[in-house]
Amino acid sequence: MEATPLLAAERIDKRFERRLDFAGRLAVKLGAAPGNETVHALDGVSLAVRRGEVLGVVGESGCGKSTLGRILAGIMPASSGRILWQGADRDRLTGTERRTVKLAVQMVFQDPASSLNPRMRVADIIGEAPLVHGQVTRAELGDYIDTILRDVGLDPAMKQRYPHQFSGGQRQRIGIARALAVEPQCIIADEAVAALDVSIRAQIINLFDELRQKRDLTYLFISHDLGIVRFIADRVVVMYLGRVVESAPTSALFAAPNHPYTVALLAGAPRLEDRKRAFAAIEGEIPSPLNPPRGCHFHPRCPHVMARCREEAPRLSEIAPGRLSACHLNQA
Amino acid sequence: MSGNPAMSAPVIETLFQRFLAEMLEDRIAVGALLVFAALVAVAVMAPFITPQNPYDLAQVDILDARLPPGTKASEGFTLVLGSDGTGRDLYSAILYGLRISLSVGALSGVIAMVVGASIGLVAAYVGGWVEATIMRIVDLQLSLPAVLVALILVAVLGKGVDKIILALVIVQWAYYARTVRASALVERRKEYVDAAVCLDLSQSRILFRHILPNCLAPLIVVGTVQTAHAIALEATLSFLGVGLPQTEPSLGVLIANGFQYMLSGRYWISFFPGIALLLTIVSINLVGDRLRDVLNPRLKR
Numbered sequence: 001m002e003a004t005p006l007l008a009a010e011r012i013d014k015r016f017e018r019r020l021d022f023a024g025r026l027a028v029k030l031g032a033a034p035g036n037e038t039v040h041a042l043d044g045v046s047l048a049v050r051r052g053e054v055l056g057v058v059g060e061s062g063c064g065k066s067t068l069g070r071i072l073a074g075i076m077p078a079s080s081g082r083i084l085w086q087g088a089d090r091d092r093l094t095g096t097e098r099r100t101v102k103l104a105v106q107m108v109f110q111d112p113a114s115s116l117n118p119r120m121r122v123a124d125i126i127g128e129a130p131l132v133h134g135q136v137t138r139a140e141l142g143d144y145i146d147t148i149l150r151d152v153g154l155d156p157a158m159k160q161r162y163p164h165q166f167s168g169g170q171r172q173r174i175g176i177a178r179a180l181a182v183e184p185q186c187i188i189a190d191e192a193v194a195a196l197d198v199s200i201r202a203q204i205i206n207l208f209d210e211l212r213q214k215r216d217l218t219y220l221f222i223s224h225d226l227g228i229v230r231f232i233a234d235r236v237v238v239m240y241l242g243r244v245v246e247s248a249p250t251s252a253l254f255a256a257p258n259h260p261y262t263v264a265l266l267a268g269a270p271r272l273e274d275r276k277r278a279f280a281a282i283e284g285e286i287p288s289p290l291n292p293p294r295g296c297h298f299h300p301r302c303p304h305v306m307a308r309c310r311e312e313a314p315r316l317s318e319i320a321p322g323r324l325s326a327c328h329l330n331q332a
Numbered sequence: 333m334s335g336n337p338a339m340s341a342p343v344i345e346t347l348f349q350r351f352l353a354e355m356l357e358d359r360i361a362v363g364a365l366l367v368f369a370a371l372v373a374v375a376v377m378a379p380f381i382t383p384q385n386p387y388d389l390a391q392v393d394i395l396d397a398r399l400p401p402g403t404k405a406s407e408g409f410t411l412v413l414g415s416d417g418t419g420r421d422l423y424s425a426i427l428y429g430l431r432i433s434l435s436v437g438a439l440s441g442v443i444a445m446v447v448g449a450s451i452g453l454v455a456a457y458v459g460g461w462v463e464a465t466i467m468r469i470v471d472l473q474l475s476l477p478a479v480l481v482a483l484i485l486v487a488v489l490g491k492g493v494d495k496i497i498l499a500l501v502i503v504q505w506a507y508y509a510r511t512v513r514a515s516a517l518v519e520r521r522k523e524y525v526d527a528a529v530c531l532d533l534s535q536s537r538i539l540f541r542h543i544l545p546n547c548l549a550p551l552i553v554v555g556t557v558q559t560a561h562a563i564a565l566e567a568t569l570s571f572l573g574v575g576l577p578q579t580e581p582s583l584g585v586l587i588a589n590g591f592q593y594m595l596s597g598r599y600w601i602s603f604f605p606g607i608a609l610l611l612t613i614v615s616i617n618l619v620g621d622r623l624r625d626v627l628n629p630r631l632k633r
Contacts, residue, residue: 115523129531
């Protein structure tokens with residue numbers, strides 16, 4: 001058996017409900033349209049992040065990957081399911097243990113403009129949490145911030161500035177520094193490089209890689225960019241409309257994708273070799289999570305759709321050691 | 333790849349410096365700011381630059397009543413702006429009245445801002461039925477004419493500076509609550525709040541140290557405009573005779589006192605306090621207008 005994963009999600013559900021206001025309820029009582037609308041953002045998602053690995057999470061926008069990241073980071077609660085930290089249910093922890101575990105998982109956000117408080121100086125953005133949590137004393141704080149800034153490739157002389165005085169790439173470095181300041185073990189990067197210029201993107205990716213070796217970090221790398229995931233991730237989880245459809249080691253996944261959605265996703269990714277090829281786009285739009293299709297969520301767009309796919313949701317099951325896929329074709 | 337101090341030399345430009353520079357671009361606003369500063373200055377220095385303390389009945393001579401501007405008072409000094417119906421030197425009375433008007437306006441503005449902003453912030457952060465209840469009260473409050481509500485409150489509470497301030501706070505907190513809630517709802521969704529949650533910072537710290545400072549811009553704008561309103565409202569109440577007592581005349585009381593003499597040609601008793609009130613409110617409003625332009629990012633070029 002493998003060792004206990006560092007961070008794991010067990011059958012996480014997340015439903016966003018739009019509760020009706022008074023006028024809405026009145027309308028329903030008088031016989032108007034249906035009641036509360038529910039978005040099923042995550043539907044029984046399970047995944048495990050092993051210590052020291054980089055787990056990539058890919059999928060189209062709206063597939064729930066950001067929601068998953070936020071739940072794992074403890075920013076929003078799951079509707080049901082458990083989050084395990086080294087095997088222990090995170091919601092049952094209390095006191096200092098709860099805080100330690102919460103700080104152990106930090107997040108780096110997509111938008112470097114809105115993820116930094118515009119009214120705070122860089123030194124305060126980075127230094128606030130470690131100071132409040134007593135991880136450093138006020139006397140040590142200055143040096144501590146300098147060290148972290150140097151680690152992320154910023155000049156400590158700039159720490160008295162405000163976020164708007166930095167470029168996008170530098171802001172993302174500040175965001176990473178803020179996460180690192182509380183000595184996390186796992187970092188969840190939610191589209192952390194999507195908003196950056198391509199040239200800067202490579203720098204930040206390299207920074208992530210460098211920091212991982214230096215600080216012994218584990219990453220959950222959420223991205224829609226397959227090229228980046230292929231480069232940085234050890235394992236990849238593919239999500240579609242709130243469900244995990246496939247998970248596999250990166251090389252295996254890119255060499256031989258199993259799930260039809262993964263196949264289509266990879267076929268849609270531009271590569272240098274096939275410059276002249278016309279890309280086969282996945283047919284149709286991603287369905288509305290307000291009203292997901294019955295059975296396999298992918299069936300309306302799947303080229304191999306069978307009668308069974310429309311009725312029964314395929315279970316995520318092992319197709320090879322370390323490889324999971326949720327498709328009825330594997331049972332056929 | 334580490335160490336990329338691309339911009340190490342340039343001047344550290346704080347948000348405040350940028351704000352100040354933009355504020356000073358508009359001549360009208362600068363003029364208004366200077367007028368307002370001058371009004372505050374003379375109000376603060378009133379005891380040192382006036383020939384008479386209009387509150388000290390021993391210094392006021394009833395025989396000096398209703399003298400036109402430029403006459404000599406019985407005490408020997410010149411009544412630059414004339415005297416009112418009780419023999420007070422109008423110049424002194426206006427400066428002292430300005431003190432009261434400004435401090436009542438500022439104090440009620442600050443208290444209403446603190447109360448309203450806290451309530452609005454909590455409403456935005458807590459949400460649910462708490463928010464709904466608070467915001468319906470705000471709606472109710474704002475749908476009633478301010479003068480009417482203040483009039484009733486003062487009638488119930490009685491006269492006095494403290495009661496006037498209380499009435500003004502009750503009338504005005506709702507504006508602040510609504511403003512702060514609106515911007516807090518926007519700020520709450522930004523990722524820096526998520527980051528703060530992830531860093532396990534306390535709710536009160538997130539609310540007051542992270543969200544509130546980002547709601548300050550609209551709050552300051554509303555604050556200036558509402559302070560001008562408060563001063564006008566206080567003058568209105570005093571003019572109607574339910575505001576401040578005769579012994580502590582604010583500008584409104586002075587205007588009211590002179591009103592009965594208007595038709596007999598003794599214009600100055602109402603006119604000069606009226607000019608002082610006008611200058612105060614117009615200068616605050618002009619500064620407020622400029623603040624709104626500078627602080628509203630949507631209007632930025």
